[in-house]
Structure formats: structure tokens, C-alpha cells
Amino acid sequence: MPVTDSPRDARADGHVTTPDGTRIAYSDTQSGSSPSSPSPPLLLLHGLAGHMGEWDDLAARLLADGHRVVRYDARGHAASTRRPRDMTRASCVADAVAVIEHLSLPPVTLVGQSLGGHTAFLTAAAHPNLIDTLILIEAGPSGPSPNLPIEIGSWLDKSSVPFADRDMMVAAVAELAERSYWTEWEQVRCPTFVVRGAQGTMPASEPAEMRTRRPTSTTTETEVIQDAGHDVHLDRPERLYEVVRAFLARARHERRTA
Template identity: 25%
Template sequence: MSTNTVTLPDGTNLNYCVEGKSDGDWIILSNSLATDLRLWDNEVKFLSKSMRVLRYDVRGHGQSESSPAPYDFDQLCADLVALMDHLSIEKADIMGISLGGMTALAMGIKHPTRVNRIMCCDARADAPDPYKAIWDGNIAKLHAENLGALCEPTLTRWFTAPFLQNADNKLGLDVVRSMFNATAPDGYEGVARCLQSLDLKGDLAGLSHETLYVTGAADMAAPVAVMQEMSDLTPNSQFKVIEDAAHLSNLEQPEEFANIIKKFLNIDG
């Protein structure tokens, strides 16, 4: 995998990678908080057979530069639009997990002509007070200690206990730890503040795009009931639940996740 860099209008350098069929339809993959474009290694294997795949590191994550906190969804969407313009992408399918899923929804709401289909995975559309408080606590811990202090507690929310305890998953979990620890502190805090500003729920009824919602049955951050309501509010949407998975459902149950995405996109792989 080779990556490239684009300089955004504010001078921040964004890391990205293009793979797949040169004449395929575009699909953009957007990562979650404290991960990077490696989050999508499994999905690229089948998507690249028939599509043109763009994955990128959100600002402050992976090899993308950070900027001072806070961030908001207008800014993250503007980053993605600038990247699309750089690559002359007029319109694309967008798939994201957690923060990335929220970004996919925000793109459909704020830049509807740039979006074809939306795949919003393990995400939510609003930020109630208990959800905001989680991020206040994490940011306080980040400042009092360091980013590494947040890694292992976060993994207990991202994955089910049996997955974490299975020795066969050690290499994959080490990659997740690597992604987490590659996140810039400003990037983590910037996105955490962005998540506190999440306010897309009232706009879901206006989405005209074909939309897929997916979540893990054990996801505490994006519970089944929350995502079911999002789907109920969204015209032309469908909702799938992945059993035996928590927040990063594509990593915990990659085969089931892949089957759901292939069926939605109507592709083989």
C-alpha cells in the first residue's frame, strides 16, 4: 500500500490511499476516532475488485497532520470535499465506522450532491449529556496522563470480552493498539470535541440517499435501539445487526460485515 498527501486549504496535510479498479465507481472509507486507514484493510480486499477505493486518515490521525482542538463536522466534511476535489471525484459512496459513519451522514446532509450511497456503521446521530460526559472524562485523562492511558480501557468498549481474550486475535489487536497510539493528542481531543457537537438526528428525515445502518449487537457506544431509531427516521434505509460484535464490528466479525456490505452494494468479492 502506498499513500499520498494533499494539503488542505488551512495548510494541514492529509494522508490518503487510492486502490482498486481505475474505471470503477468511487467508494470512500472514513475511519473512527483513534484509528487510521488500516481500519479498512479487510474491506479493501473485496471492494478493490470492482470499485475505486479511497481511504484516508482523518486529520490528527495516522499519518495526517493534526490541528488544534476542537474540530467539528463542518470542518471534517470540508476536509473530505477538498480531498475529493483534489482527486476529481464528483460523487462517491461513503462508508464509515463510528466517527466515520457520522461523517458519512454529515456529508449526505451538508454536501448531498457529492454522495451516492451511505454506509453508516456503529455510529449515532446525536450527543446526549451522558455521551458528552464520556468525552470530558477521556479528555481529562488525556491531559492528566497521556493517550496511551486510554488505549486498553477503550479496547474493552470496542470489542467483546471473548474476542479480547482469544489468543488468535493478538496480532489484529496489536494493529489496533498501533493505530490508537499513532493518533496525535490534538487529533484525539479535536475529534472528541467534535463528537460532543454531534447534532444530525433532526436532519435524517431529509436524507435522500440509499442508506445502510450497521451495528454490533454488543455496541455500547452505538446501541441497537439508537441505530434502529436512526434507520426509522431515514427514508430509503435499512438496518443490520451483527451478532457477537461490539463497536468495531468490521474487525470483530469481518466475514459477516463483508457479506452485509457486498449485498448492499450489489458486488461480488
């Protein structure tokens, strides 16, 4: 059964307007309990064709541990501007930065699934001062993937729920069809946790390559969640919470002993 927010938690919903005029809908929840060791707030980024409500289960568990948890709908999705002028990777990084700065979050633990994870590590690469730790779920820098826009378009067309903004979803992955992002990945310097679903779409070899393509002084941990596909946060939310909680505890210990 999904965990629900405690009535003691303080939740604020709002919008932030980015430099290009896009309105990003967010939800900021402060835990009603105090953690034994203060930790950076968590910012959760959903994947393509998703919405911030997908994080409800994980968010509630993290709130119960005393964390501050922020989520938002990506541009082109849900309650944010549905047809923005720009759907580039750079614009999505700018959105993450706008939310972080608007809510005075840094340094933040950035958590992203799929395309949200891609945005997360690009943000960590470009704005290292804003990011404390990074958690990537079924997301990495490999590519290019020339057929991806066609595959995404076909997937949306077959969905039982019509997507009025299908072209926005396809535009969101256009750059991933053209290139890889290993150069940006190699610029990430914060501790990182890479989570893959055993039945997901992330290649099994990618997390290992992600480890080898960073300095040995920079922590990159990996985990495989059994009985989970690409949507690990929906398929196995309790198990995902367990491994995320353990990683955050290790990161907190390393900060104290550094």
C-alpha cells in the first residue's frame, strides 16, 4: 500500500517562470519530523510523458525520514507549460536550476528517472555548485540513438491515453538521437548512485562504463533492482527507497568524515 504524506508535513505548491517564459509547476514538502542528521533537500525529476505525481510513494517514504522533498512537472508536461517554445536539453537544465534557485535549495540531492535522470546529470555537470549528490534511475549518457524519436512517437501512438502534446514529447528526445553525452558525464564530480531495473531499457554495460569514465576519486555506486522495468520508481518503490536511503546514509557519513 502506498505511503501517504503525514498531516504534519508542510506542503507548498506553486509555479516558477524560467528565463524563456515557461511556467514550471512544483510541489515543495517540508517534513514534519526532524532528521537525526540534516541532509540536503531532494529534488525529484520524472521521465518523458510522466508527471511529478509518479514520485508520491518514494516522496512519502523520504518525508517520513525527515527529508525535504521537491518535485516538478517538466516543461511540456502536466501542469507546466504544455507547449513551450524550446524543448532542448539545455532548456530542461535551465528549468532545474530555476527551481533550485527559486526555492533556495542548494546544495541539493538531485534524483532523476529516464529523461529526468539525463537532465539531472547534465545539471550536475554544468552547475556543480548546486548539486550535493546525484541519483540516476534508468538514465545514462550513452548514445546516439538515431531511432529514438520514431520509437517514442510509435509508443505514444499506441498508448491507451491520447497524448495531445505528442510532438512535444518527440522533440524532447531529438538531441538524444544525434549524440552521446559522455563528455558531460565525465564533468560530474559529485557522488553518484546509478540504479538500473533488471528488466529495464538501460544497457547492463552502461553503469560499469559510467564508473570507469570518471576519476577514481569520485564515487559512482550502482545497483540493479530485480523484478523492475524502466519505471523502477513505480514497479518497486519500496525497494528503490531502501537502496536510496542506504546511499544517502553513506553519503552523509562521508560528508561528516571528510
